[in-house]
Every structure is written in structure tokens, then in C-alpha cells.
Amino acid sequence: MKTMFKDLWTDLEASASHRAGPGTARRLVGLNAICPMFIGVRAPAMLRTFILEVPRDSAPLPDIIPVSRGLHFTVQITRDEILPDHASLMLTSSAAAYNEIFASITEDLYNKLHSLTRKKEVIAGFITRVRLWQVFFEKQGDDGLSEEVQRGLYGELRFLKDHVFPSATSLEKAVRAWTGPRSRQHDFQFGSAAVEVKTSASKQHQKLxxxxxxxxxxxxxxxxxxxxxSVAVIEGGADTLQTLVDDIRAVLSLQLGALAEFDNLLIEAGYLDSHQGKYNSIGYSIREYAVFLVENDFPRIRESDIRLGVGDVKYSISVAQCRNYEVSCSQLSIKISEAC
Known part of the structure; x- marks a missing residue:
């Protein structure tokens, strides 16, 4: 996401810092939007805020968006000459530490809402995007994804680009098959077939x-x-998580529905372009990939194997013990093409 409001945030923070008391320094953005949008900075805490002005009788109840980490949502009734009988939907960073992430949230809201032509669509879109960002905060650390999570996401995206896209006839269906970010049971779902992706960076006796x-x-x-x-982690390598994301976006550039869905899934996975400086420091080199069919005596635990009272099971499996269950990529490609 481009930092389109970078200079404006700087100006607003300067204005807010010079206020004599509490208040919000704000500016109108989206001059032609059907519902006026403002961004601002609230003094004295210096919290960034996004304000959407909507008709009072269409405003959602304040509790329609539950409290979450990172964000604070309120509804205020406006009574002034410029916007009479309106309500202000106010989304605010809950702490100054979240201001940088909030800049990305603001740009996402602006990009998704400013071109809509019906006020009800704007309100519904606003609520949908805020809930999406709440999912992001549930999964995301304050300073981006950990190296382990980055590696796992790289593996899922590499599978999407290298195996799903070439086998699919619909890129939108291909993207929607990526179910991992939405906490489904498996990372990809192709009709009645599912795929679990595991990425390892260990060198010997690899375990998943x-x-x-x-x-x-x-x-x-x-x-x-x-x-x-299996990947090798290379400090300063060229094949980074960010470059892979950019490559996939390029593939989807003419499929706007698929591209929008992909960007939504990235947010739900906890990924932000604003953290790309961190993600660009680590590159990957593919050592090997393989497809295993989970059946018969494959080394795994089924839910039915667990005794009553036992839960939260985590375990590892040896890649060497999976070799007898290896199948060709073409077998999996057939399943993908049948669903996508």
C-alpha cells in the first residue's frame, strides 16, 4: 500500500501538538466521495483517527463493532451547519504505538470506500473492512510477522503461485481456495480435496x-x-516474501476481484506491505518440494486417536518417514483443475 497520506499525517500531528487543549486536528480527504471522509490526530494523546460522515438514520449502533486490540470505534451525532443531522463513525488508534499500522488501515478504508456510489454500501463496506482489520490484530504482532510465520506464509504463497495458478482455469477460484488465513482446518481446499502446506528450513533430519x-x-x-x-534462508537474498507477494499481484493485476480477495487474505494472514523493510531482509532458496498423500499408515495423529480429556495436541513428523507416500504433482494438479 502506498503511503498516500504520509505528508498529511505529519501536518496533522504538528497541528494537534500545538492545540491548547483536547481536540482533533482533521482534514477532508476524498473530495468527491458520497460520504465525507476525514483523517485526523486527536490531542493530547496524538492518536490517529479516521472519520466517516453518514446520515444519522443510517448510522450503526456503537456496539456493532466489538472492542479489539489496536482500534477504538465510536459513533457521534453531528449537529452543525455543514453536516446537519449526520453521524460521525470514528475509528481511532487505541494507542500511539499503533499509529503506523493505522496509516495502512486508513488508506485501505479510503481506497475501498471513496468510489462507492451508495451510502448504504459505504457504511456496509466500512464495517466489513474494520472487522477485517480486527482479524489482523488478532493474529499480528505489533512489529510484523515472526520469521517462522513469514516462512510458513512464503510456503503457502509459493504453492499458490507455482502449482495452483498453472492448474486453475479461474484465478479468482484459485485465490479463494487459499483458506489458511481464515483459520480453516487446512491451508487449501479444492472441492473434496484439501492440501496442508509445510515449509522447513532445517538442513538434516527434517521434521515438520x-x-x-x-x-x-x-x-x-x-x-x-x-x-x-524445503528452503534455505538467505540473509539479503533476492527471493523474499515481499517479492513473491508482488509477483502474485502482477499475475492477478487484470483480475480485480481475485486481486482484492488476495489482498484481503494477506491482511487476515497478518501481512502488511508497510512491514516490507523487515520482510525484505530475508530471502529464500528452494531446496526441494514434494507432495505426499495422507492415507493408510502415514505418520500422523487423527482426532479419533485422542483420548477423552486430551486437547491442544502438537507434534512433529519426520519427512523421511513420509517418502513412501509421495505422489506426483500432476496427481494433485488434476484435483486443483477439477475445483478451479
Whole structure:
């Protein structure tokens, strides 16, 4: 996301810092938007805020958006000569530490709302985007994704680009098959077939970490595949998470619906372009990839294997013990093409 409001934030923070008392320094953005939008900085805490002006009788109740980390939502009734009988939907950073992330949230809201032509669509879109960002805060650390999570996301996106896109006839369906960011049981779902992606950076005796007893339980689907990706981590390498994201966006550039869905999924995965400085410091080199079919005596734990009272199961499996279950990528490609 471009930092389109960077200079404006600087000006607003300067104005807010010179206020004699509490208040908000704000500016109108989106001059032609059907619902006026403002960005501002609230003094004295210096919290960034996004304000959407809507008709009072269309305003949602304040509790329609639950409290979450990072964001504070309020509804205020406006009574002035410029916007009579309006309500202000105010989304504010809950602490100054979140101001940088809030800049990305503001630009996302602006980009999604300013071209809409119906006020009800604007309000519904605003609520949808705020809830999406609340999901982001549930998954995201304050300073970006950890190296382990970055590596896992890289593996899922590499599978999407290298295997799903070439096999699919619809890029939008291909993107929607990526279900991992939405906390589904498996990372990808292709009709009755599912794929779990595991990425490893260890050199010898590679083990894959399994997060629950459900991840490799094939009894819930017709076919369950495990896509294994072995990578070398290279400081300053060219093939970074950011470059992979950019490559996928380029593939989707003419498919606006697919591109919008992909960007939504990135947010739900906890990924922000504003953290690209951190993500660009780590590159990857692919050592090997393989596809395993989870069946018969494949080394895994099923949910039915767990005794009553036992939960939150985490375990590891040896890649060497999976070799007897390796199948060709073309077998998986057929399943992808049938669904996408």
C-alpha cells in the first residue's frame, strides 16, 4: 500500500501538538466521495483517527463493532451547519504505538470506500473492512510477522503461485481456495480435496511441525495432500516474501476481484506491505518440494486417536518417514483443475 497520506499525517500531528487543549486536528480527504471522509490526530494523546460522515438514520449502533486490540470505534451525532443531522463513525488508534499500522488501515478504508456510489454500501463496506482489520490484530504482532510465520506464509504463497495458478482455469477460484488465513482446518481446499502446506528450513533430519490433531486427519475429506517445501534462508537474498507477494499481484493485476480477495487474505494472514523493510531482509532458496498423500499408515495423529480429556495436541513428523507416500504433482494438479 502506498503511503498516500504520509505528508498529511505529519501536518496533522504538528497541528494537534500545538492545540491548547483536547481536540482533533482533521482534514477532508476524498473530495468527491458520497460520504465525507476525514483523517485526523486527536490531542493530547496524538492518536490517529479516521472519520466517516453518514446520515444519522443510517448510522450503526456503537456496539456493532466489538472492542479489539489496536482500534477504538465510536459513533457521534453531528449537529452543525455543514453536516446537519449526520453521524460521525470514528475509528481511532487505541494507542500511539499503533499509529503506523493505522496509516495502512486508513488508506485501505479510503481506497475501498471513496468510489462507492451508495451510502448504504459505504457504511456496509466500512464495517466489513474494520472487522477485517480486527482479524489482523488478532493474529499480528505489533512489529510484523515472526520469521517462522513469514516462512510458513512464503510456503503457502509459493504453492499458490507455482502449482495452483498453472492448474486453475479461474484465478479468482484459485485465490479463494487459499483458506489458511481464515483459520480453516487446512491451508487449501479444492472441492473434496484439501492440501496442508509445510515449509522447513532445517538442513538434516527434517521434521515438520503439526499444529493440531485435525491438520493431518484425512477422514474429514476425500483426499488430503501434504505439500512439503524445503528452503534455505538467505540473509539479503533476492527471493523474499515481499517479492513473491508482488509477483502474485502482477499475475492477478487484470483480475480485480481475485486481486482484492488476495489482498484481503494477506491482511487476515497478518501481512502488511508497510512491514516490507523487515520482510525484505530475508530471502529464500528452494531446496526441494514434494507432495505426499495422507492415507493408510502415514505418520500422523487423527482426532479419533485422542483420548477423552486430551486437547491442544502438537507434534512433529519426520519427512523421511513420509517418502513412501509421495505422489506426483500432476496427481494433485488434476484435483486443483477439477475445483478451479
Amino acid at each position: 511441525q503439526i499444529a493440531s490433531e485435525q491438520q493431518l486427519d484425512e477422514t474429514t475429506v476425500e483426499k488430503l495432500y501434504l505439500y512439503y517445501l
